[in-house]
Amino acid sequence: MAGKIKNCPMCGKLFADTGHRVCMDCYEKILEKEAEVVNYVRDNPGAKIPEIVEATGAPEGMIKKMIREGRFEQIGVKMSYPCEKCGKPIITGKICxxxxxxxxxxxxxxxxxxxxxxxxxxxxxxxxxxxxxxxxG
Ligand SMILES: [Zn+2]
Ligand SMILES: [Zn+2]
Structure with a gap:
């Protein structure tokens, strides 16, 4: 079953979408970037999201997604990001x-x-x- 042909949102190249939403080249880049983020967090367990963004060049959204997926808990690091309303650290959703x-x-x-x-x-x-x-009521 062939995927739909569309433009990659990252590089603009035409590709067959197999569920990754980006082309294979970009998907590999994302995996590499994720590995880089995981490595950075493992070496710097206290790092905040802005520091990780600066150090790895990974977009903030990717890091938040990884937190939600529990990617850092897998390496024994409890990561959180601030609630969009009150700033309290959270690990899921947008607000606490x-x-x-x-x-x-x-x-x-x-x-x-x-x-x-x-x-x-x-x-x-x-x-x-x-x-x-x-x-x-
Ligand atoms: Zn691409
Ligand atoms: Zn809150």
Whole structure:
């Protein structure tokens, strides 16, 4: 089964996509870069992402992806990156657990506000509605 022919997003070359999303040349380069990052982190276990980016030239996104994949835990190094909201070190996703909960609560609040507004619009349309309904949450 042949993959789709498309342009490599890294070098622009036409290639048959076999699931790596980049051509074989670039895929090999990525693997090499990943190995370089792993080696660097192994030699510098306390290194922060910006330091790794500078030392290896690997894009930040690649390093975060490797953290999420547990690539550094495999070599016994606990790596983390800052939560995009509060800066707390995290190892998965974009924001930390507590920011995720905050976000979830905010969304729920918004959702229930919308529901309440809809219900209010409905009941006001029927003239005298029941105002004692208390089934929020
Ligand atoms: Zn390529
Ligand atoms: Zn956070």
């Amino acid at each position: 657990q507590s920011c995720q909960e905050d976000l979830h609560k905010e969304l729920q609040k918004k959702a229930s506000a919308i529901t309440a507004a809809k219900q209010a619009a409905k009941s006001s349309g029927q003239g005298h509605g029941m105002y004692s309904k208390n089934n929020l």
